[in-house]
Amino acid sequence: MGYQKILCGVTGSLHSQKAALEAAVMAGQSHAELIYVYVVDVSFLKRGSSGSITSGAVAESLDRLGEQFLSVAEEIAKTQGVVPKKILRKGLVLDVLIKVVQEEKADLLVLGHEPRTFFEKAIFDGSVEDHLEELKKQTGAEILVIR
Numbered sequence: 001m002g003y004q005k006i007l008c009g010v011t012g013s014l015h016s017q018k019a020a021l022e023a024a025v026m027a028g029q030s031h032a033e034l035i036y037v038y039v040v041d042v043s044f045l046k047r048g049s050s051g052s053i054t055s056g057a058v059a060e061s062l063d064r065l066g067e068q069f070l071s072v073a074e075e076i077a078k079t080q081g082v083v084p085k086k087i088l089r090k091g092l093v094l095d096v097l098i099k100v101v102q103e104e105k106a107d108l109l110v111l112g113h114e115p116r117t118f119f120e121k122a123i124f125d126g127s128v129e130d131h132l133e134e135l136k137k138q139t140g141a142e143i144l145v146i147r
Helices: 014-030 055-078 093-104 118-123 128-139
Strands: 005-009 033-040 085-090 108-112 142-146
Touching: 005 014, 005 093, 014 033, 014 055, 014 108, 014 142, 033 055, 033 093, 055 085, 085 093, 093 128, 108 128, 128 142
Parallel strands: 005 033, 005 108, 033 085, 108 142
Antiparallel strands: none
C-alpha cells in the first residue's frame, strides 16, 4: 500500500532504530513524507517522587536526549535518500502520539517494540496491545510494530 505520511516514534533503543529504518525505507518506496517524533514524558516523576531533582531539570535533559535521538533517526533516513521532519513534544506518550498522528494526518504509524523490563512493567500501565488498539481507534491510522 502507498502511504502519504508516515509517522515514526523514536527512542534510543535498537528496536526504535530498526523502526526508523523501516519507516524511511517505506517512505522512500511510497514517496511519502516521513515524520519522526520523540515524546518527553516526565509523568513518572509524579508517582511518589520527593527527590531533589526537579521535573524541570529532568525534562530539559530528556529534551536534549530527544534531540539526539531525532538526529540519529534523521541520519538513518538520509541513508535511504529521505529527509524527515522531526517533532519533539512534551506529554503522555499515547496522548502525544494520537495528537501528532491527527495533526499531521499520518496514514501509517511505525513503532519499535522491545520486551518490557520488570521495572517498565511496574511503572507503565496496560499492555502494549491495549495502547496500539487505542491508537488505531483514535487516529484511524495503520499501525506497524517493528520487533
